[in-house]
Amino acid sequence: MKVLIAGAAGRIGQVLCEGLAGRGHTVIGLDKVAVDSRHTRWHQVDCRDAAAVRSIFEIEQPEAVIHLAGHPGETSLPAALESHAITTLALLEASVAQRVRRFVYASSNHAVGYHPRTEVLPVDAPHRPDTFYGVSKVTAEALLSLYADRYGLSTIACRIGSFRSEPDSRRALSTWLSHADCVRMFDACLTASTTGFVVIYGISANSRAWWDLDPGRALGYLPQDDAEVFADRLPARPDDDAEAMHVGGLYATERTGRPAFDDAPNRGDRP
């Protein structure tokens, strides 16, 4: 399948460019930064620029899109919406115009991060964002839903946990997504027989997982790795208890909060 990866220069993007090409896909890389790639056709574009995105789609005519472009952390709300909602809108518009068959989005557990960690969280639990970053992921998911309903575009949101080569905390024993499983998951999302808007959780087959993996399995994502094999190597940390309170870990604490607007004072400076 000819797949355009937006955000291809990033941590997940680099792993997917190589991994999906290794599985027989033709990969087109797109990012706001230039990359000297011998193996991937490359376009340097800011995904907030809808006209520039559309012209790349006219040239490349991808069959599928994987959207990873955006800042993977907390910012002000305007910056978060630019980074995640506006880029998603530009890529969805170009996808509809070029009759793309499948649109796969790197959403986040922070779209539901304020749910308490009590039992297995289903994909249809209400949105409960833990940050402005989480709000922007909720908005992007809503756009995927709208474009599926209005235009019949097949869209999948993968709520990724912690993409790492190895789990680096007690929380990550539950939220880890290994590099190999990440490739398996996006490959399944590209090739699954499905329609409409679908949400799955993007983690490995972790023994301590508290997210429902069945919707991913229904698409053909069969994770193979388990963070448990690293458990003995991870020392206890002072933040472990605070991280265990909510799905979003420390993002679901005021500590991660940022000013709502870029020019706003910090909360502590307000009268």
Ligand SMILES: NC(=O)c1ccc[n+]([C@@H]2O[C@H](COP(=O)([O-])OP(=O)(O)OC[C@H]3O[C@@H](n4cnc5c(N)ncnc54)[C@H](O)[C@@H]3O)[C@@H](O)[C@H]2O)c1
């Ligand atoms: N890494 C994780 O554990 C994790 C967890 C949940 C969700 N995600 C999501 O997955 C996606 C990729 O994450 P990552 O860890 O690879 O991040 P990353 O920062 O390593 O990569 C993001 C890439 O997007 C590019 N980019 C940013 N804004 C852009 C724009 N406007 N136009 C074009 N390119 C742009 C950057 O240059 C970068 O190469 C993000 O949307 C992130 O929110 C990541």
